[in-house]
Amino acid sequence: MIFEQIATGGCQSYLVGCADTNSAILIDPELSRVDRYLALAARDGLRIHYVIDTHTHADHFSASRTLADQLDVPVVMHRLSPAPYVDLRLEDGEMLVVGKLRIQVMHTPGHTRDSICLRVEDRVFTGDTLLIGGTGRTDLPSGNPDALYDSLFGNLLKLDPALLVYPAHDYKGASHSTLGAELAANPRLQKREREQFVSMMNNLNLTMPTHLTEALRTNMSGGKTVAQMLADAAAVVPFMALDELNARIAAGESDLLVLDVRERDAFDKGHIPGARLLPRGQLELRVNQDLPDPTRRIVSYCEFGRISTLATATLRELGFTRAVALDGGMRAWSDAGFPLTTQTD
Numbered sequence: 001m002i003f004e005q006i007a008t009g010g011c012q013s014y015l016v017g018c019a020d021t022n023s024a025i026l027i028d029p030e031l032s033r034v035d036r037y038l039a040l041a042a043r044d045g046l047r048i049h050y051v052i053d054t055h056t057h058a059d060h061f062s063a064s065r066t067l068a069d070q071l072d073v074p075v076v077m078h079r080l081s082p083a084p085y086v087d088l089r090l091e092d093g094e095m096l097v098v099g100k101l102r103i104q105v106m107h108t109p110g111h112t113r114d115s116i117c118l119r120v121e122d123r124v125f126t127g128d129t130l131l132i133g134g135t136g137r138t139d140l141p142s143g144n145p146d147a148l149y150d151s152l153f154g155n156l157l158k159l160d161p162a163l164l165v166y167p168a169h170d171y172k173g174a175s176h177s178t179l180g181a182e183l184a185a186n187p188r189l190q191k192r193e194r195e196q197f198v199s200m201m202n203n204l205n206l207t208m209p210t211h212l213t214e215a216l217r218t219n220m221s222g223g224k225t226v227a228q229m230l231a232d233a234a235a236v237v238p239f240m241a242l243d244e245l246n247a248r249i250a251a252g253e254s255d256l257l258v259l260d261v262r263e264r265d266a267f268d269k270g271h272i273p274g275a276r277l278l279p280r281g282q283l284e285l286r287v288n289q290d291l292p293d294p295t296r297r298i299v300s301y302c303e304f305g306r307i308s309t310l311a312t313a314t315l316r317e318l319g320f321t322r323a324v325a326l327d328g329g330m331r332a333w334s335d336a337g338f339p340l341t342t343q344t345d
């Protein structure tokens with residue numbers, strides 16, 4: 001078995017490959033590490049056949065859909081996953097065959113109703129059902145402490161105690177454990193009566209994960225994160241540096257059109273000399289009357305440089321092929337001491 005464990009903050013992802021056939025699976029990938037997974041697979045000579053999420057993650061952005069699209073392979077989850085982009089839905093007792101590897105699926109609801117554990121040879125990928133020294137929480141959408149009790153004590157913990165445990169999260173830098181070690185020392189597993197266990201889980205009073213809403217929105221729908229929208233826009237947009245724009249304005253470059261895409265009140269408080277106002281929200285509707293010459297070189301800016309990146313991508317899509325975004329926004333421009341005006345021309 002070829003095995004890579006990739007930690008991203010507290011998230012753990014796994015690339016598991018068959019050494020004989022170079023076929024592999026990728027478990028619980030995280031969106032910011034897409035290039036890392038692909039680079040590792042290439043370095044190890046692996047081709048990924050399935051991208052698997054052990055459950056609907058509420059605490060980080062899954063890369064499953066992005067990777068599955070790039071690699072043209074199925075996204076795999078439990079049948080109960082709410083995500084419409086899941087291509088291959090599995091149930092308890094089923095198995096994926098990847099080269100000579102057999103990936104066995106156990107349905108282990110509790111942390112979420114779509115949680116699965118994956119058994120491969122000497123190890124089990126436990127998702128958030130069982131963590132090292134902990135368990136997944138049961139207070140997020142579709143969590144259920146009774147179901148978690150059954151999944152742990154009635155199912156997972158009945159397996160061979162020597163099985164290695166590789167969880168979806170570890171916040172303390174541990175890489176793995178064994179079922180036996182967890183049974184013996186995991187504090188949550190010492191509550192072996194159902195009532196005790198359930199009441200413990202119901203009284204953890206944990207804080208909500210950051211990005212909960214955005215993570216659920218994107219992981220359940222396949223929609224984009226805000227960071228992804230910005231990155232996608234930035235990838236198709238050229239930028240201009242602050243000092244370059246300043247020099248070109250000073251030189252009176254006739255071809256240049258500086259476009260402020262903020263709202264009117266921000267523009268009135270101070271803008272780049274000669275800039276024209278066209279708020280981002282009105283861009284598509286006013287573009288024909290306000291920007292009649294599509295051959296002009298448009299440099300758009302906003303307060304921080306993010307909305308102007310989106311606006312520039314939209315302009316280029318609309319046919320303004322020379323539209324560029326200012327690298328940095330009004331804030332950086334004024335911090336750098338470049339000229340501002342409240343005059344409009």
Ligand SMILES: [Fe+2]
Pocket residue numbers: 055056057058059111128136
């Ligand atoms: Fe989770």
